[in-house]
């Protein structure tokens with residue numbers, strides 16, 4: 001019987017693969033035989049990705065030329081990318097009334113425009129044979145919290161972008177879905193996990209009574225990239241320990 005979760009010789013491109021959720025997902029695909037290209041914004045990240053057994057590349061998603069250039073390079077070498085995973089993202093803890101223009105621009109450029117540019121470059125190079133895209137959004141694309149107004153807006157934008165592209169490109173045999181993590185223990189949440197009182201309070205409010213680990217996202221990413229989800233497009237898959245089910 002064919003193993004739908006074997007990714008032997010499949011080509012996967014994942015942004016933000018050097019740490020956190022992207023690092024765990026990269027490992028998951030490597031363990032299942034995939035050829036993985038992973039990016040970061042700096043050489044140090046590319047080195048870490050290479051050391052993990054993937055192909056590390058520097059591609060700052062806020063640079064409009066970076067992802068199209070990388071996608072062209074991979075297609076030249078392998079003829080296709082089976083799945084693009086837009087995982088890079090940034091956040092901040094900023095009161096809405098304190099946001100400055102450069103911080104607003106950084107979050108929206110990385111989290112929304114960066115995702116869109118990658119999707120666009122992937123579509124342009126794969127429109128003849130189709131493709132699979134996973135955009136990493138967030139539960140904060142559904143619910144709001146204090147100090148995260150622009151981040152929430154950006155992740156809501158990623159969810160809507162995912163739905164719109166799924167519809168527009170369905171006839172080209174593209175599937176576009178969004179993966180929505182809850183609170184995951186990574187550098188991004190270290191501002192919170194470093195404060196024991198706050199961490200205890202937050203953990204108590206999660207139905208499964210723990211923060212997610214980056215590895216908790218791997219199964220969902222494999223499913224969304226595989227033929228096991230071949231009839232799924234324009235959807236969001238929430239992995240949050242029950243946080244927003246309440």
Ligand SMILES: NC(=O)c1ccc[n+]([C@@H]2O[C@H](COP(=O)([O-])OP(=O)(O)OC[C@H]3O[C@@H](n4cnc5c(N)ncnc54)[C@H](OP(=O)(O)O)[C@@H]3O)[C@@H](O)[C@H]2O)c1
Nearest residue numbers: 016020021040041042045060061088089138183184186188
């Ligand atoms: N942790 C959570 O609780 C949580 C919850 C919901 C959603 N998410 C989302 O999950 C994704 C991964 O987050 P994480 O928790 O793993 O965060 P993280 O540990 O802070 O990692 C962020 C990743 O994004 C990359 N990145 C940031 N700016 C970039 C840029 N301009 N160009 C290319 N890469 C860039 C970083 O690479 P460099 O180090 O090279 O800059 C890094 O690999 C993000 O989209 C985040 O919004 C996280």
